[in-house]
Amino acid sequence: MQERLNIVPFVSVDHMMKLVLATGVERFLIELAAYIEEDFRRWECFDKTPRIASHSAEGVIELMPTSDGEAYGFKYVNGHPKNTRFGRQTVTAFGVLADVGNGYPILLTEMTILTALRTAAMSAVAAKYLAPKGARTMAMIGNGAQSEFQAIAFKAILGVDKLRLYDIDPSATARCQKNLAGMGFEITACSSSQEAVEGAEIVTTVTADKQYATILTDNMVGPGIHINAVGGDCPGKTELHRDILLRSDIFVEYPPQTRIEGEIQQLDPDHPVTELWKVITGQVPGRSGGRQITLFDSVGFAIEDFSALRYVRDRLKETGLYEELDLLADPDEPRDLFGMILRAAKPTPVAATVGAL
Amino acid sequence: MQERLNIVPFVSVDHMMKLVLATGVERFLIELAAYIEEDFRRWECFDKTPRIASHSAEGVIELMPTSDGEAYGFKYVNGHPKNTRFGRQTVTAFGVLADVGNGYPILLTEMTILTALRTAAMSAVAAKYLAPKGARTMAMIGNGAQSEFQAIAFKAILGVDKLRLYDIDPSATARCQKNLAGMGFEITACSSSQEAVEGAEIVTTVTADKQYATILTDNMVGPGIHINAVGGDCPGKTELHRDILLRSDIFVEYPPQTRIEGEIQQLDPDHPVTELWKVITGQVPGRSGGRQITLFDSVGFAIEDFSALRYVRDRLKETGLYEELDLLADPDEPRDLFGMILRAAKPTPVAATVGAL
Structure with a gap:
């Protein structure tokens, strides 16, 4: 992937379905299980914490972070048992993988489908x-x-x-x-x-x-x-x-x-x-x-989601099943965040080419 | 906004810059400060926790969640002091606002620029x-x-x-x-x-x-x-x-x-x-x-980010400065997640119209 610092690859629900179908559900589960097993074998490298839950009368919203020291992952997931009455999913989720070395996210993905797959795996x-x-x-x-x-x-x-x-x-x-x-x-x-x-x-x-x-x-x-x-x-x-x-x-x-x-x-x-x-x-x-x-x-547990995020990330290049999300501010001079906004008002040739550097 | 259950509004860096410029930096800060003040006045309604930090030799990655019982917000933010040497931001961030009642995210937004604004406000x-x-x-x-x-x-x-x-x-x-x-x-x-x-x-x-x-x-x-x-x-x-x-x-x-x-x-x-x-x-x-x-x-603190998320969310309708992200699985029958994948393989008229319901 081309290095454009503002871009984070995003796997939508549609792309996740295409990824599962292109791979085949069985092969997807076998490969995902191998990633999970690999991460369980190096269990001791991980930063572990019970998920951070916010409970309400209707359900719960949770964040599940973990890190192996090189990558950091977290999942946002809700659990609302009454949701199906209103045509919604009981559980929906999305997740992010990031580079520990610079803190930049390297993947944002739907995880409602992915959670179902990783739980089964x-x-x-x-x-x-x-x-x-x-x-x-x-x-x-x-x-x-x-x-x-x-x-x-x-x-x-x-x-x-x-x-x-x-x-x-x-x-x-x-x-x-x-x-x-x-x-x-x-x-x-x-x-x-x-x-x-x-x-x-x-x-x-x-x-x-x-x-x-x-x-x-x-x-x-x-x-x-x-x-x-x-x-x-x-x-x-x-x-x-x-x-x-x-x-x-x-x-x-x-x-x-x-x-x-x-x-x-x-x-x-x-x-x-x-x-x-x-x-x-x-x-x-x-x-x-x-x-x-x-x-x-x-x-x-968060490590299983981490394995799933790693697996999806590793499949991106080969499949191309993602979009590019303009998620991170990337001024041409890192300390000049305000100048970036000023320049957005009247694009100059310099500002206009930043995306292609 | 039309109710399509798979869609979460997304404010990119580009849209955030346009929102700030269209609003005017001064007015943006004045209005954002009012949201912050409003939330500080009802401080006692909030679920509060110190941020959840994952430290490494190079920096830190943090999650900052909070909730007022109706909405739930969190920010992902990194802090990597050496990043500017490699053309990256020391701090980048993004955030999510969600509905406590059903756990569904209602906003995903860049927060690198927004954090700079909320800190100043x-x-x-x-x-x-x-x-x-x-x-x-x-x-x-x-x-x-x-x-x-x-x-x-x-x-x-x-x-x-x-x-x-x-x-x-x-x-x-x-x-x-x-x-x-x-x-x-x-x-x-x-x-x-x-x-x-x-x-x-x-x-x-x-x-x-x-x-x-x-x-x-x-x-x-x-x-x-x-x-x-x-x-x-x-x-x-x-x-x-x-x-x-x-x-x-x-x-x-x-x-x-x-x-x-x-x-x-x-x-x-x-x-x-x-x-x-x-x-x-x-x-x-x-x-x-x-x-x-x-x-x-x-x-x-997380409540300031919550105020900022609320403010951006409230400005979306009027400005239209967002994209629609296909983030949440929305099967036509909530319990039939697997069937949704099967149907994606061979779109039927029913499946094809789901997005427009």
């Missing part, structure tokens, strides 16, 4: 280390906006090709089933959570209500399964009965955030959990026995 | 309450990117029309003098800080080095003046000798942030300071005597 990365080997059957409870992405990520990365779907809204199940048609899945629409988990080696819970709920009760969870708990992701919002947690080995992204937001908010603050990056780097075992219940208590 | 608001009545002479030490904005704000809001300029780099003083020519100032270029402060009723310090410096020493500060200390704005960066602080009544924006970043980082953590909003609301006096030295220890 993250779940599949965790399951790669935690699910029973050769698992092919996944129950998916909650068939909303995140469900197809989860299904495709588990197929692409683990080879899961049998889905057992359940949602309290049968039309959500029907839509998920329709959207996944022709992609190589054997899909069973179930009429209860109980029915959905029958024979499943992996159970993904991904419901959307902002409240304590019990999507899975203790009797529904047999030995040997992996639970991918995606929907319990903010204070006051959980999906699993506490007794399941007590029988499971629990794996988390970043404990200071998960203790506040995840399923484990139901447990004592010192209940033992394992950080997933330690499994990925081989410091501690993941699945260690056939009857073990593993639980990935996923809440979504 | 803030200084003038503080001086309105703290400077000697009828002050017309201001010394300005540090004649870089912020200097012209400070000068014009003090002229527009307080009637200051005599400037005494000093910078260690005489070319900076010359440029400031040239840029302000014909705007009604009587300008004296001085050869030292000592000379600059002679006869000044207001002293503005606005230098850029990221280090402890002593721009003003104790003997240079006579009774009755107002010091507008703008440049001491991050940990390890101060401009005033500690003895000046001990003789002054100190006014600050948000103490938890100023204690870390401002001139008062040189003092005990319990040294008494006054919050400016309490002066503006009349709860405590500002200037109370002719020999009193008042010091506004300005570091820049």
